[in-house]
Amino acid sequence: MRTIAVIARKGGSGKTTVSVHLALAAHLRGLEVVLADTDAQGSAVEVLKGRRREGPRTVVSTGPELLALQIQSQRAGVDALIIDTPAVLEEEIGAAVALSDLSLLVMRPTFLDIAASLHTASILRRLRKPAMVVLNQAPVMRDGAEPPAVKKALEALRLMRLPVAPAILRGRALYQTALESGSSVEELSPGAPAAEEVRALWEYVHRFAFAQPLRRERTEAM
Numbered sequence: 001m002r003t004i005a006v007i008a009r010k011g012g013s014g015k016t017t018v019s020v021h022l023a024l025a026a027h028l029r030g031l032e033v034v035l036a037d038t039d040a041q042g043s044a045v046e047v048l049k050g051r052r053r054e055g056p057r058t059v060v061s062t063g064p065e066l067l068a069l070q071i072q073s074q075r076a077g078v079d080a081l082i083i084d085t086p087a088v089l090e091e092e093i094g095a096a097v098a099l100s101d102l103s104l105l106v107m108r109p110t111f112l113d114i115a116a117s118l119h120t121a122s123i124l125r126r127l128r129k130p131a132m133v134v135l136n137q138a139p140v141m142r143d144g145a146e147p148p149a150v151k152k153a154l155e156a157l158r159l160m161r162l163p164v165a166p167a168i169l170r171g172r173a174l175y176q177t178a179l180e181s182g183s184s185v186e187e188l189s190p191g192a193p194a195a196e197e198v199r200a201l202w203e204y205v206h207r208f209a210f211a212q213p214l215r216r217e218r219t220e221a222m
Helices: 015-028 043-049 063-075 090-099 111-127 148-159 173-180 193-210
Strands: 002-007 033-037 057-060 080-084 102-107 131-135
Touching: 002 015, 002 090, 002 193, 015 033, 015 043, 015 080, 015 102, 015 173, 015 193, 033 043, 033 063, 043 057, 063 080, 063 090, 090 111, 102 111, 102 193, 111 148, 131 148, 173 193
Parallel strands: 002 080, 002 102, 033 057, 033 080, 102 131
Antiparallel strands: none
C-alpha cells in the first residue's frame, strides 16, 4: 500500500480538488482506495457524498488517528491511502507527512502561495520525506507558451530547490463542475484538457510512488 499526503499552507489552493481527483484516478484504474479527510471542513467527504456510482471509501480522520487507519487499510488490502489535510494545523500536516510515501504540496502560481509554502517545505525537509509541488489553478497556456505567472513560480520553486510535478493543473471551470457531482473530470469529459491534466498527474504520481519499493511495510515496523 502507498500513502499519499496532499498538503497546502494556503487556503483556497485547491488541495481538496487534487485529493479527490487523485483518489478517483486511482479508483478508475482498479485500485482499492481510501480517502482520509482530516480537514475540519470535511470538503472531500462532502464532495464524494454526491457521487452516484461506486467510488473510493472516505473516512473522516485526525492526525493522531492516521496511523491506526493506515495499518487497518493495509491489512484490508487497500492499495492507496490518500490524505486530504487541513491548511493551517501544523500538527495535522506533520502527522500525515510522517506516514506518507509521497507528499504533494499543492499551490497556485502566486506570490502568497509560494511564500506560504516555505514553512511547509521546512517540515518536509525536517522529516526527510519524498515530496513534490503540484501547481494548481495555473493560467492556461497560450500558443504553447507558459504565462508569466507560471514561469515566475517555476523559477522561484527551482531556487527553493523544490521538485515540481511536470503535470500542471490549469484554472478550468470543469474541475468545479465535476466536484459538484462527485465525479472526476476524467469521467465527466474524458477528452477534455482537464482530463488530460489529471491523467498526466496520476501517471507521474503512480510512477514515483508506486514503482518505488518501500523500505518496509508499516505493519512490519510495529
